[in-house]
Amino acid sequence: MSNSFNARDNLEAGGRTYEFYRLDAIEGSERLPFATKILLENLLRNEDGVTVSKSDIEALANWDSQADPSQEIQYRPARVLMQDFTGVPAVVDLAAMRDAIAELGGDPEKINPLQPAELVIDHSVQVDKFGVANAAELNAQIEFERNRERYQFLKWGQQAFNNFKVVPPDTGIVHQVNVEFLSRVVFAQENNGVLQAYPDTVVGTDSHTTMVNGLGVLGWGVGGIEAEAAMLGQPISMLVPKVVGMKLTGQLPEGATATDLVLTIVQKLREHGVVGKFVEFYGDALSHLPMGDRATIANMGPEYGATCGLFPIDEETLNYMRLTGRPEEHIALTEAYAKAQGMWRNDSQVADYSETLELDISTIVPSISGPKRPQDRIELKKSQPVFQRDLEALKSQAGIQGKGPVKTKIDGQDVELDDGSVVIAAITSCTNTSNPSVMIAAGLVARKAVEKGLSTKPWVKTSLAPGSLAATDYLRNAGLLEPLEQLRFDIVGYGCTTCIGNSGPLPEAVSKAIAEGDLSVTAVLSGNRNFEGRVHAEVRMNYLASPPLVVAYALAGTMNIDLYNEPLGTDSAGNPVYLKDIWPSQQEVNEAMAANVTAKGFHKAYEHVFDGDANWKNLSGAEGQRFGWNEDSTYIRNPPYFAGMGMDVADIKDIHGARILALLGDSVTTDHISPAGAIKADSPAGKYLQDHGVDPRDFNSYGSRRGNHEVMMRGTFANIRLRNLLAPGTEGGVTLHLPDGEQMSIYDAAMKYKESGTPAIVIAGKEYGSGSSRDWAAKGPNLLGVKAVIAESYERIHRTNLVCMGILPLQFRDGETPTTLGLTGKELYSITGLADGNPKEVLVTATAEGGHQTIFNARVRIDTPNEWEYYRHGGILQYVLRDLAKS
Structure with missing residues (x-):
C-alpha cells in the first residue's frame, strides 16, 4: 500500500506494538466529525493508487461540510454482518457464483470472503407457543423442524468458506450479539505479517446494523448483494455524506425511558431531514447516557432515515467493553488508539458539522408511536384521543364498517373484543431488549402488578423474546422472570420475533372474533417497525412502546384507554390500580441493574457461542467446496442470475414498449415489495408450494424461504396492504394486465409480460423502498422483469439495491408527480437517452391508448461511476464475477 502522507506509525498499547495510520499527519483532520475521521483513516490505510488515490485522501481531508455530496470514495469495511433471512440468500448467491465462475473457466475458490463475515441465525423463530413455561423449548423444536434444510445449508457454508462464522439459533438477536460480543471497536489484525490497529467498521444485511454505532463502531445496513461484493473484496462506492450533529443536553426525567427518548429523536430527525446523511451525537448528556440507551438510539437510525447515528468512544464505551467481557489488553488498545487518532470524545471541541440541532432530554415524556409509522410519536397522555382519531381515519380510508364488540369465550372466560383491543403484546426486537434499563423496568412493572393482583387480559397474546442469553441471566438474578411469567410473558425464544412478523397465529377464538366483527385490533411491541401488515395480517394498528408500557397495555387489554387517569384493573380488595401505582422509580431500576447486570452473566452467555445447542450439534451438513443443489428443494435453489452469462458486456440500451406493473403511492416500504410474513395458500407462492407437495401447515414464512427464488418472485409485491392504483379498490398483489385490462396477480401479469418480451416498469411516490434493507425488494422485481422504477424519491439502501440488480432508478423532477403529469399507468412507455452514455436525465414518453403522449x-x-459499471454489467454480482474470472 502507498503512504503518500507519511502517516504510517507505531502505537504501544497493552504490552504490544501496532502499526497504524495517523490522522494528524493530515493538516486539518482534527476538525472533522468522528464518522468522517473513520472514513479518512480507511482511505489512508487502503491507498493503492487505483481504488484510492492521494487526491481522494486530500479531497476528503478538505471536506466541505456545507457542500452537497459529490466526492466519491471507495470504502472498505472491516467486516460483514448477516442475519439468516438475508444471509441465506447471500450464501446461496456465493454458492451459485462458485458454479458460475467455474463455467467461465475461473477458480471456484476465488469466491470466498476476504474479511470476517459473521452470520447470526435469529430471524427464523416464530411465536407458535406462548404463555407456558416451556414456550422457548417448544418454539425451538418447531423452528428446527421447519428450517432444517436451511440450517444444513448454512452448516455447509461454514465449512466451505473461509472467514465465515455462524452463530447458531436460540442464542440472541443479531444486533445485540454484535454489540455484546462480535464488535471489536478497534480491530487488531495481522496483515502481511504486520499487526495493525484500525477502527472496527461493518456493513450488515439488516438495516438495524446501525445499533453498533452506539459503541463507536461505524456500521450501517446494505443489501445482501452489496454485502456479498464487500465479502469478495470489492470496495463500497459511496459519496461522502453530510454529517448532522445532534447535541444532547440534560438528563432523562423521572418516569421517562430510553424508548421515549429514541421515539422523540426519531420524530425530530425525520422532521429535520437526514435521509442519506450521517448523524453524530455529542453534548454533555453523553456523560450520563449509558451504553444501553446509546444502542437504543443508534438502532433506530433507519427509522429517522439516516445512514448511521454514531456515538464517539469514551469512558462509557470502555466500561461497557469491560462489562461484556472484552479482554483488558483490547480495552487498553481501544483507549490508546481512540486518543491517538482524535476519536475520543472531547466536549470542548465541536466538529465542523454540516448541520446541527439540539435536544434537551430533560423534556422527554412517556410516548408511543403508531399506528403504522415509527416517526408518528404520540405523547402517552394524549394517546386515547389520538387513537380514536386514527381509528376513524383508518376505517374511513379502508371502507371498514365494523360490527361493534364481539363476545366470545377464551380459556373458559366470557370476554368481549372491540376495536382497539390489544391482541399482541410483545417485548421483542433488538431495539429495546439490548437495554437493561427498560428490560429491568418491565420486570419491575410485572412484579408490582402481580403484587397488586393484576393479570393480563385473556385475549392478549403475550411474549418475551430477550435479545441475548445475558438478558435472561440478569432478569432471573433480579427475581423478575417469575412475575413476568405470572403475567404470561414467558420467554418464547431468542430471536427477532414479532417485530419482523414472526408473531405466530392468534388464538382461534380471537381470530374468529376479529373476523366476525371486522374489528380493527392492535398490537403493542417494543420494536422498531410497525408498518402496515408487518406484525400480523389480522392486526390493523401497531404501536411501538417501551417494554414496561408493553406490560401495561397487556394488563389494560386495549389501546382505547387513558393510562394516566383510568385504572388498569383492580386489586384483590377491589380498589382501582393505576399505571402510576406499578411504575418503578429510576432509583429502583438503577439498583436492580447494579446488582444483577454483571460481567459474569455476559461471559456465561458467550463462552460457547458458536457451539449451539443439541439441535444444532446433531444437525448433519453437506461438505465440499461446491454445493450439491437439490432440484426438488423448496428452500434452497440455484438462482438464475448467471444463466447464459458470458464474459462480454452488452451496451446499455434504451427501453421501449414497456408496461406499468404497479402504480404506487407514497411510503411504499420494502415490506410492501419484498415477500415477508406468512404465505397464503391461495397466493402464487402458496400454489407453487402445494404443487411441489408442501402442505399449507408446513409453508413456514417467506423469510425462511429466501433461498428459493421461485417462492420469492411469486411473493414480490404480494403484501396484503399493498395498494396498486392501477387496480383501484384492491389490496394485495393485484394489477391489470395491459392492454387487455384483465385483473390478475402481479406475478401472473409479470410472467405474461415476460412471455411477450414486454419490459415492466414500476411507478411510485415519495420514499419508495423505505424500511429494512431487503435485497429481495430488488431481486424480486428483477426476476419479474422490471427494468426501471420511476419514483418521486427513494430511501438510500433500496435505490442502491435496484442499481445492484440491474434495475434503472429514475426520479421525477421536483414538483412533478404521476398525478400532475396525468399518468394513469395504462400507457405504453419508452425511456430514451440511456444509450448516450451516463446521462443525468432521460426522456420518458407515455403513450395513451388513443395516441396522446x-x-x-x-x-x-x-x-456514482461504479454504479454505472454495475448497471452496465447487469448487476454488481455479474460485475464481480467477470472481474474475478479475468484475474
Whole structure:
C-alpha cells in the first residue's frame, strides 16, 4: 500500500506494538466529525493508487461540510454482518457464483470472503407457543423442524468458506450479539505479517446494523448483494455524506425511558431531514447516557432515515467493553488508539458539522408511536384521543364498517373484543431488549402488578423474546422472570420475533372474533417497525412502546384507554390500580441493574457461542467446496442470475414498449415489495408450494424461504396492504394486465409480460423502498422483469439495491408527480437517452391508448461511476464475477 502522507506509525498499547495510520499527519483532520475521521483513516490505510488515490485522501481531508455530496470514495469495511433471512440468500448467491465462475473457466475458490463475515441465525423463530413455561423449548423444536434444510445449508457454508462464522439459533438477536460480543471497536489484525490497529467498521444485511454505532463502531445496513461484493473484496462506492450533529443536553426525567427518548429523536430527525446523511451525537448528556440507551438510539437510525447515528468512544464505551467481557489488553488498545487518532470524545471541541440541532432530554415524556409509522410519536397522555382519531381515519380510508364488540369465550372466560383491543403484546426486537434499563423496568412493572393482583387480559397474546442469553441471566438474578411469567410473558425464544412478523397465529377464538366483527385490533411491541401488515395480517394498528408500557397495555387489554387517569384493573380488595401505582422509580431500576447486570452473566452467555445447542450439534451438513443443489428443494435453489452469462458486456440500451406493473403511492416500504410474513395458500407462492407437495401447515414464512427464488418472485409485491392504483379498490398483489385490462396477480401479469418480451416498469411516490434493507425488494422485481422504477424519491439502501440488480432508478423532477403529469399507468412507455452514455436525465414518453403522449424528463439516480459499471454489467454480482474470472 502507498503512504503518500507519511502517516504510517507505531502505537504501544497493552504490552504490544501496532502499526497504524495517523490522522494528524493530515493538516486539518482534527476538525472533522468522528464518522468522517473513520472514513479518512480507511482511505489512508487502503491507498493503492487505483481504488484510492492521494487526491481522494486530500479531497476528503478538505471536506466541505456545507457542500452537497459529490466526492466519491471507495470504502472498505472491516467486516460483514448477516442475519439468516438475508444471509441465506447471500450464501446461496456465493454458492451459485462458485458454479458460475467455474463455467467461465475461473477458480471456484476465488469466491470466498476476504474479511470476517459473521452470520447470526435469529430471524427464523416464530411465536407458535406462548404463555407456558416451556414456550422457548417448544418454539425451538418447531423452528428446527421447519428450517432444517436451511440450517444444513448454512452448516455447509461454514465449512466451505473461509472467514465465515455462524452463530447458531436460540442464542440472541443479531444486533445485540454484535454489540455484546462480535464488535471489536478497534480491530487488531495481522496483515502481511504486520499487526495493525484500525477502527472496527461493518456493513450488515439488516438495516438495524446501525445499533453498533452506539459503541463507536461505524456500521450501517446494505443489501445482501452489496454485502456479498464487500465479502469478495470489492470496495463500497459511496459519496461522502453530510454529517448532522445532534447535541444532547440534560438528563432523562423521572418516569421517562430510553424508548421515549429514541421515539422523540426519531420524530425530530425525520422532521429535520437526514435521509442519506450521517448523524453524530455529542453534548454533555453523553456523560450520563449509558451504553444501553446509546444502542437504543443508534438502532433506530433507519427509522429517522439516516445512514448511521454514531456515538464517539469514551469512558462509557470502555466500561461497557469491560462489562461484556472484552479482554483488558483490547480495552487498553481501544483507549490508546481512540486518543491517538482524535476519536475520543472531547466536549470542548465541536466538529465542523454540516448541520446541527439540539435536544434537551430533560423534556422527554412517556410516548408511543403508531399506528403504522415509527416517526408518528404520540405523547402517552394524549394517546386515547389520538387513537380514536386514527381509528376513524383508518376505517374511513379502508371502507371498514365494523360490527361493534364481539363476545366470545377464551380459556373458559366470557370476554368481549372491540376495536382497539390489544391482541399482541410483545417485548421483542433488538431495539429495546439490548437495554437493561427498560428490560429491568418491565420486570419491575410485572412484579408490582402481580403484587397488586393484576393479570393480563385473556385475549392478549403475550411474549418475551430477550435479545441475548445475558438478558435472561440478569432478569432471573433480579427475581423478575417469575412475575413476568405470572403475567404470561414467558420467554418464547431468542430471536427477532414479532417485530419482523414472526408473531405466530392468534388464538382461534380471537381470530374468529376479529373476523366476525371486522374489528380493527392492535398490537403493542417494543420494536422498531410497525408498518402496515408487518406484525400480523389480522392486526390493523401497531404501536411501538417501551417494554414496561408493553406490560401495561397487556394488563389494560386495549389501546382505547387513558393510562394516566383510568385504572388498569383492580386489586384483590377491589380498589382501582393505576399505571402510576406499578411504575418503578429510576432509583429502583438503577439498583436492580447494579446488582444483577454483571460481567459474569455476559461471559456465561458467550463462552460457547458458536457451539449451539443439541439441535444444532446433531444437525448433519453437506461438505465440499461446491454445493450439491437439490432440484426438488423448496428452500434452497440455484438462482438464475448467471444463466447464459458470458464474459462480454452488452451496451446499455434504451427501453421501449414497456408496461406499468404497479402504480404506487407514497411510503411504499420494502415490506410492501419484498415477500415477508406468512404465505397464503391461495397466493402464487402458496400454489407453487402445494404443487411441489408442501402442505399449507408446513409453508413456514417467506423469510425462511429466501433461498428459493421461485417462492420469492411469486411473493414480490404480494403484501396484503399493498395498494396498486392501477387496480383501484384492491389490496394485495393485484394489477391489470395491459392492454387487455384483465385483473390478475402481479406475478401472473409479470410472467405474461415476460412471455411477450414486454419490459415492466414500476411507478411510485415519495420514499419508495423505505424500511429494512431487503435485497429481495430488488431481486424480486428483477426476476419479474422490471427494468426501471420511476419514483418521486427513494430511501438510500433500496435505490442502491435496484442499481445492484440491474434495475434503472429514475426520479421525477421536483414538483412533478404521476398525478400532475396525468399518468394513469395504462400507457405504453419508452425511456430514451440511456444509450448516450451516463446521462443525468432521460426522456420518458407515455403513450395513451388513443395516441396522446405525455413526455417528461426524469433524473437518473445512478449516482456514482461504479454504479454505472454495475448497471452496465447487469448487476454488481455479474460485475464481480467477470472481474474475478479475468484475474
